[in-house]
Amino acid sequence: MNSTHLxxxxxxxxxxxxxxxxxxxxRDVINLSxxxxxxxxxxxxxxLLIFSLITLVPNIPGATSFLGIPVVGICAMMLIWGQVWLPGSLRRLSISRERLTGFLTRAIxxxxxxxxxxxxxxxxxxxxxxxxxxxxxxxxLAVSVLIPLPFTAMLPSLCLCLMAIGLMERDGLWVMIGSALGVAALAVTVVVAKALIGLLFLAL
Structure with a gap:
């Protein structure tokens, strides 16, 4: 851990x-980059925390698969490049100083x-x-969120939230708890998938 970590x-x-x-x-705006x-x-x-919180909230059936795409993208970019890469069109986006100040006042x-x-x-x-x-x-875990199965997205989303907090604060305990719960989350996904496949074969 870097001693200058804030x-x-x-x-x-x-x-x-x-x-x-x-x-x-x-222009009184601030560039996203x-x-x-x-x-x-x-x-x-x-x-990761923001988008995982979004997928944690129950949505219209099938919506979680769409909302989870940014989570997959963030994790993939960090795995491949070690940083979040923004395309030029997003890097040029700006936010007004007033709006950013209001957000920071609420977020801090x-x-x-x-x-x-x-x-x-x-x-x-x-x-x-x-x-x-x-x-x-x-x-x-993020990819498992995309799987359109009932009751399987919330647990991995919760695990990702815990891991994100640990990554933000350099708290290895939170990361390990989230990672351990992730094993259970994937197990639930497998069980639900097997059950649905079994029901499908019975219906045929």
Whole structure:
């Protein structure tokens, strides 16, 4: 673990403090690529948490498969490149200073509440190829979210949320708990798939 690692809440507070310096000329907007460069290594984990929370909420049948695509994309990019790569069209997107300031004002207290439960520990899990292995396991769980089976998306989404919090705060315990629960999540998916296949054969 890098000794200069900052908590996500500290990164967001620094961003809110320096927001005027990021504003593009007279347009009063902030470029998305600039935001990613400031948030740094925690950007991927924060995005993973956001999209996993979305897939965790029950949706219209079949919608989770669509909503889970960004989760798969984030995990795949972190596994392959070690960072979230944004296409040029997305890098050029901007957000108004007023809207970003409002978002940060609401988000920082929520992040601080999460940080009371998570703290840097079990740093060995983030060393070398082990962190790449974390993203590989997260990718497997993310793909399982896409499988259009009833009652199978919520548990892996919860596991991804726990892992994302651990990645954001460099808390190996949260990552290990989320990873361990992920085994149970995949087992549930397999059981449900087998049951549905059995019912299908009985109906034929």
């Amino acid at each position: 908590k996500l809440s500290e990164v967001l507070r620094n961003l809110r403090r320096d927001i005027d310096a990021l504003t593009e000329g007279d 600039a935001l990613f460069s400031i948030i740094g290594e925690q950007a991927a984990a924060a995005l 207290p929520l992040v601080e509440k999460v940080e009371k439960l998570a703290r840097p520990r079990a740093a060995w899990i983030f060393v070398g190829r082990r962190e790449r292995a974390i993203w590989a396991w997260a990718l497997i």
